[in-house]
Amino acid sequence: MGTIYAIANQKGGVGKTTTAVNVAACIAEAGYPTLLVDIDPQANATVGLGLPKDGRPSVYDVLSGAATADEAIRPSDVAGLSVLPSHPDLAGAGVELPRTAGSEGRLRDALEPIRERFAYVLLDCPPSLGPLTVNALVAADRVIVPVQTEYFALEGLAGLLDTLSLIRRELNPRLTVAGMILTMHDGRTRLARDVEREVREHFPSLVFDTVIPRNVRVGEAPSFGRPVIHHDPHCSGSDAYFELAKEVAARG
Numbered sequence: 045m046g047t048i049y050a051i052a053n054q055k056g057g058v059g060k061t062t063t064a065v066n067v068a069a070c071i072a073e074a075g076y077p078t079l080l081v082d083i084d085p086q087a088n089a090t091v092g093l094g095l096p097k098d099g100r101p102s103v104y105d106v107l108s109g110a111a112t113a114d115e116a117i118r119p120s121d122v123a124g125l126s127v128l129p130s131h132p133d134l135a136g137a138g139v140e141l142p143r144t145a146g147s148e149g150r151l152r153d154a155l156e157p158i159r160e161r162f163a164y165v166l167l168d169c170p171p172s173l174g175p176l177t178v179n180a181l182v183a184a185d186r187v188i189v190p191v192q193t194e195y196f197a198l199e200g201l202a203g204l205l206d207t208l209s210l211i212r213r214e215l216n217p218r219l220t221v222a223g224m225i226l227t228m229h230d231g232r233t234r235l236a237r238d239v240e241r242e243v244r245e246h247f248p249s250l251v252f253d254t255v256i257p258r259n260v261r262v263g264e265a266p267s268f269g270r271p272v273i274h275h276d277p278h279c280s281g282s283d284a285y286f287e288l289a290k291e292v293a294a295r296g
């Protein structure tokens with residue numbers, strides 16, 4: 045049975061999608077069947093892997109019960125990496141879902157029949173702690189929290205950890221934090237180094253050793269519809285995401 049990771053942080057633009065796409069690609073490249081579920085109506089992960097953002101059936105149809113996960117999953121250009129794509133309609137699910145009792149478990153239940161086919165399932169969450177992220181956290185075994193090494197990085201992390209505790213207590217007792225990953229790090233600036241030190245001091249056991257550098261190739265890869273390891277396998281961003289994927293797998 046595979047492990048399900050939610051990539052979550054309610055703060056926007058911290059590198060959730062970039063981390064989800066590239067860790068998924070690295071793990072698949074290493075030979076493990078991997079599924080990326082795009083549960084963000086922005087559909088950045090879907091588009092970043094070269095799929096259309098308005099294809100059907102999508103994760104919206106899966107959450108609303110109109111399609112099974114098996115019907116909605118599509119292959120990507122990365123060998124071994126499948127995608128359960130998003131759709132702009134998913135924006136409405138944030139409103140529709142809470143109207144039905146037990147809707148927090150929709151994604152978990154939908155993934156149940158297919159999870160044995162994948163060694164790893166990664167869930168790319170939207171920048172909020174709303175119903176879609178709650179669905180992801182109920183379906184997940186572990187959470188990876190990307191943290192941008194910028195001023196205000198720590199802001200919101202305490203709230204996020206409180207939410208994780210609440211979900212663990214009320215809805216998903218097996219949920220644990222796999223780790224925090226420092227992203228878009230610019231080692232030349234004192235600010236980035238200070239923020240890194242501060243986050244490591246606050247959460248000594250949680251922060252991954254690997255740090256993702258700010259790297260132009262990482263930023264431009266999605267516009268070609270591919271992960272950075274296919275866009276430029278030898279850039280610093282590809283090296284870092286390979287290292288992170290190894291750390292994630294090693295933490296089990």
Ligand SMILES: Nc1ncnc2c1ncn2[C@@H]1O[C@H](COP(=O)(O)OP(=O)(O)OP(=O)(O)O)[C@@H](O)[C@H]1O
Nearest residue numbers: 056057058059060061062171228257258259262263
């Ligand atoms: N290591 C990096 N180097 C350069 N650019 C990066 C890096 N990581 C992410 N980016 C860019 O920063 C922006 C935000 O990253 P990303 O979309 O992964 O964040 P996010 O947390 O998923 O955002 P949202 O909250 O909107 O879903 C994107 O344009 C992305 O290409």
Ligand SMILES: [Mg+2]
Nearest residue numbers: 060061084088
């Ligand atoms: Mg995103």
